[in-house]
Amino acid sequence: MNVTTQGRRAIEYHYPDEHTVIRCILPPEDERDRHPDESLLKTTYRYNTAGELTEVILPGDETLTFSRDEAGREVLRHSNRGFACEQGWNAASQLVTQRAGFFPEETTWGGLLPSLVREYRYDSAGNVSAVTSREDYGRETRREYRLDRNGHVTAVTASGTGLGYGEGDESYGYDSCGYLKAQSAGRHRISEETDQYAGGHRLKQAGNTQYDYDAAGRMVSRTKHRDGYRPETERFRWDSRDQLTGYCSAQGEQWEYRHDASGRRTEKRCDRKKIRFTYLWDGDSIAEIREYRDDELYSVRHQVFNGFELISQQFSRVRQPHPSVAPQWVTRTNHAVSDPTGRPLMLFNSEGKTVWRPGQTSLWGLALSLPADTDDPDPRGELDAEADPGLLYAGQWRDGESGLCYNRFRYYEPETGMYLVSDPLGLLGGEQTYRYVPNPLGWIDQYGLAGCPRALARAMKRANRNLAKSAGYMNRAWYKFKGSAAHHIVAWDDPRALGARKILEKYGIHIDSAENGIFLKHVDPNSLQPGSYHRVIHTNKYYADVEARLADAAKANGKQGVLDELDAIRDDLLFNRLIY
Incomplete structure (x- = not known):
């Protein structure tokens, strides 16, 4: 047995044989009396001799089984309660089809009843060139991608009945170093400017937004200018290890962030709202998020990953369906389906019904909204808001207070495709020290260090x-x-x-x-x-x-x-x- 301690919390790892790992998460000791029905989170992982995941047994004894072809590629993922996801591959081991939904045990017409069907096409260089998505109620969306000779996406052409408000074609321009210099996505427009970047490729101006940095190259303020309104300035505070410790919104809302000795964020809080989140880590992935309101535990989000890809999530909180019924701790289990880069596409319940899909975003993760008279997100996004896993790209947790995404080592801004601080690896992580990745359709950077194809x-x-x-x-x-x-x-x-x-x-x-x-x-x-x-x-x-x-x-x-x-x-x- 191996025990990893993080503050007042601990994760136990048991190894009954060479192909099995059992992860056990105990509730905090000081909360066990207040929530006696909150159970131990015991997750069992089983692997084959090649180190590939073959089975996950979740708390509550729900099982996910992974079937692979002779090349080790996952072709079927299914639960013992009805959810299933089929995947097809081409000769180059590129994902070409995904079908996810309900898989009945007995049926006369046969096979999977999909709520999601995705088809991928690739160019001769192996880059994604088109994606077709068909969802419930006949919604179909097709996106075609045009790339330049450097592998950067320069245009996105969108069509189909599944397009929401604010969605449509997108276009992007890049400078000689691969940084975004122009973009058009929804209502978001940034025209090409010759003085967009300062020394060291620090972004200083993007459209109507101005950025300022300290001497260490860390973004300390973000000011948005709108005609007829006063400038709105947000401020960021950093420690000596380039970790974000404080954020102040334009309205004066203060958020505080804490980290452990390994630099992982363990807590964020806003005293004005009396909200606090704590994070328990399994290596470099978050295993559990606990939300507190008015100093009382409100919810627990247990997440299970295979590498950087979310495969399942369990959301628990105290519910009282009727005044005559005593409050009880209720858990909902959902399973994720992700694109080839690990970005969540949908969450399904145990029976294969869609419970959550992300709001509409641009190529670089910018949220696309309704027409100009409202700031509400696309209503097709969240079927069950509580099921939202909080992820943008692989390894990125969205922060609603700032609009940023937290990576293991840095913060990402979807509006510009940039990080707020330079790469902790310096030039060892690449020459583009503030850039996310060259192409988010085929690259990932789950740690905020260096992209990986x-x-x-x-x-x-x-x-x-x-x-x-x-x-x-x-x-x-x-x-x-x-x-x-x-x-x-x-x-x-x-x-x-x-x-x-x-x-x-x-x-x-x-x-x-x-x-x-x-x-x-x-x-x-x-x-x-x-x-x-x-x-x-x-x-x-x-x-x-x-x-x-x-x-x-x-x-x-x-x-x-x-x-x-x-x-x-x-x-x-x-x-x-x-x-x-």
């Missing part, structure tokens, strides 16, 4: 599974442990890797192929992943060394020489030989 991780997992099947063993470098991230040996976009990329292109080796990948430790110091840290190898020496070694190998033995040298570099990283 999902295609590379899938390719390595598939290659390892094929290796195990054909040879009876697996490559340690392609095995993903908790706390690790997919790393390109030859970087996909850094200009310092241009020469090495040309060598791969010459011999037809795809940048996202398993041959060009390795899983490395990312942020978790307790990760069992062997080898170097993902965050320390982006150095001039590393890029120069990789290019020189590949060039020599190509000269000596062509494509096979390049493949052999990629394998040798992978071993150097795996066994922490300093080539960086």
Whole structure:
């Protein structure tokens, strides 16, 4: 047994065998007398020999089972009470179809009764080029994406009966460093401006909004100007570790934030509203959120993730359906369906009925509203407001008070696609230190550190599974442990890797192929992943060394020489030989 303590809370981990992990969350000791019917949150995870999730048993004995094809791709996820999600893949292991809803145990007409059907199309470079979504009541929406040569989305064309108020076509422009310089989405317009960014790529002006920073490059104020109105200024307060400790709205509403020794946010509160939220972490994912109103426990939100993807949520609070009935602790279990990047698309109850869908947002997460005479969100968004998991992109929790999204290490602003502080990794996390990711349709940044393409991780997992099947063993470098991230040996976009990329292109080796990948430790110091840290190898020496070694190998033995040298570099990283 392993116990992780966080303040007054603890999570227990039990390992009955090599393929099973049991996570137990106990209520705080000082609240057990006041809420005696609040139960232990016991979640059981089961994995196969390749480390892939095969079963989750939730508190209340509801079971989710995951079925996979020979390549290890999830093709069916279903509960023992009716919910199911089918997924289809193409030969390149790209998700092409999703069908989610009710799966009856006995039926004469057969199969899944979907409330959600999604279809994905890709271009020759592997980027998402179109998504068609069909939902309940015949609503259908189709979005087509146009990309530039750098893989940035420049236009979104939307059509269909499912479009809500404020939705429609979108357009985006980028500067030479990949930062947004112009955008049009719904009522939100930012025209191209030559002085939009200050030194260090700090955003200083976006439309009618002005941004100010302190000497450490942290955003300290955001001022919105509207014709005929006084400027509205919001203020941000930071500590010496670049952690947000305070926020003051334009109306003077104060919010305070606390963090643990690992830098994870453990509490946020507003004394004026008498609201407080506490967070319990499972590694780098939030396992439980407790909400207090007037110093009394109001609700508990228990979330279960597979990596960065939300798979299930249990929301509990005291309910009294009738004055003649005693109040009791009631729990509702919902299951999530996410897009290829882990962004939640819908939540379903145990029987496969839709209970929540997100409000309409732009490509970069900006909320799209009703016509100009109202600020209310699209009413199609929340069927059950309490079911809202509070997530935008993978690893991002929305803060309603500020409109920002909290990552593990930073805060993201959907209006501009930017972080409020520079990358904690500095240039080791990439040259665009304030940018989110190059393309949110295919990239994720669940920690707020460095973006990661999902295609590379899938390719390595598939290659390892094929290796195990054909040879009876697996490559340690392609095995993903908790706390690790997919790393390109030859970087996909850094200009310092241009020469090495040309060598791969010459011999037809795809940048996202398993041959060009390795899983490395990312942020978790307790990760069992062997080898170097993902965050320390982006150095001039590393890029120069990789290019020189590949060039020599190509000269000596062509494509096979390049493949052999990629394998040798992978071993150097795996066994922490300093080539960086």
